Amino acid sequence: MPIDFKVPIFDVKNLNFSARGQNILSNVSLEIFNGEYVAIIGPNGGGKTTLIRMLLGLEEPTNGHIKIFGKKLKTFKDWNKIGFVPQRAAQVDQNFPATALDIVKMGRTSKRKLFARESEEDIKAVDDAMFKMDILDLKNKLVGTLSGGQRQRVMIARALASNPEILILDEPNTGVDxxxxxxxxxxxxxxxKEDNITIVFITHDIGVIADDIGRLFTINQKAIVCNNPKEAISCEEMSDLYGISAHLVHNHKHEH
Structure with a gap:
């Protein structure tokens, strides 16, 4: 069934979350649509990871609602549509006894029963994910021997192996040069751009926002949505919300 492009992938309305008597998120509303490239920024402790855990169904909001692909969170079942790279995913013990291929294969376990034989579809999806991340040459290398950047790509390939429609990355650059x-x-x-995968990138570092990000959400208990990051990021209310004098740092320039 084709996606209705008018229905957001994530539709968050008036979301509140409290834990141990502390208000973590207050009245957060945002939408993420198919094909978007969105950055979520905010200080440590501002609620970014809590928000992501709720989008992934790992936490329930105190009140408010979340819809995923038009379905209420409690009724949504197609979790393979969402690829997730958690915090510190690239930080692997040097002696971890798994190859890059082993790690990427883990991304297919939701597609089949544990210990079931790999199908041709499994093998192709793993191969395609490794090709996209340019790590086919690392296939048989132990993941603990790889550089931080290489491990990062392995973990993204694992998320891509389930052929997701949206990829969520939580602080993926930690420890990467x-x-x-x-x-x-x-x-x-x-x-x-080429695979039309919706990207949601979470970071606490305002200086790592890339040029081609389409929209910016700032989360610090509340949320501000900036539809043009290049202009809106310096606005006073965002600076106040973020708690610093905000400015955009471009990592790369597009030549025209």
Whole structure:
């Protein structure tokens, strides 16, 4: 069944979340549509990861509602449509006894029963994901021996192996060098433009926002949506919400 492009992938209305008597998120409303490239920024402790956990069905809001592909959170079942790369995913113990291929294959387990034989579809999806992340040459390398940037791409390939329609990445650049970060942004942009994968990128570092991000959500208990990040990021209310003097740092320039 084709997606209705008018229906948001995520439709969040008046979302509130409290834990241990503390208000984490207050009256958050936002929409994320098919094909978008969205950055979610905010300080540590501002509620970004809590919001993502609710979008992934791992936490229930205190009140408010979330719809995913037009369905209420409690009735949504197609979780394979959502690829997720969690915080510190690229930080793997050096002695971890798995190859890059083993890790990417883990992205297919939701598609089949545990211990079931791999289908031709499984093998092709894993191969395609590794090709997109340019890690086919790392297939048989132990993941603990790879660089931070290489491990980052392995973890993204694992998320891509389920052929998701949206990819959510939570603080994916932690511990990754600047060159790897630049390559990472180029890969995300390519996935967004060429494969039409919706990208949601979460970070606390306002200086890592890439040029081609379409919209920006700032989360610090409340939410502000900026539809033109290049102009809106310096606005006073965003600076006040974020708690610093906000400015946009371009990681790469497009030549025209």
């Amino acid at each position: 600047i060159l790897s970060q630049q390559n990472f942004y180029a890969l995300l942009s390519k996935l967004n």
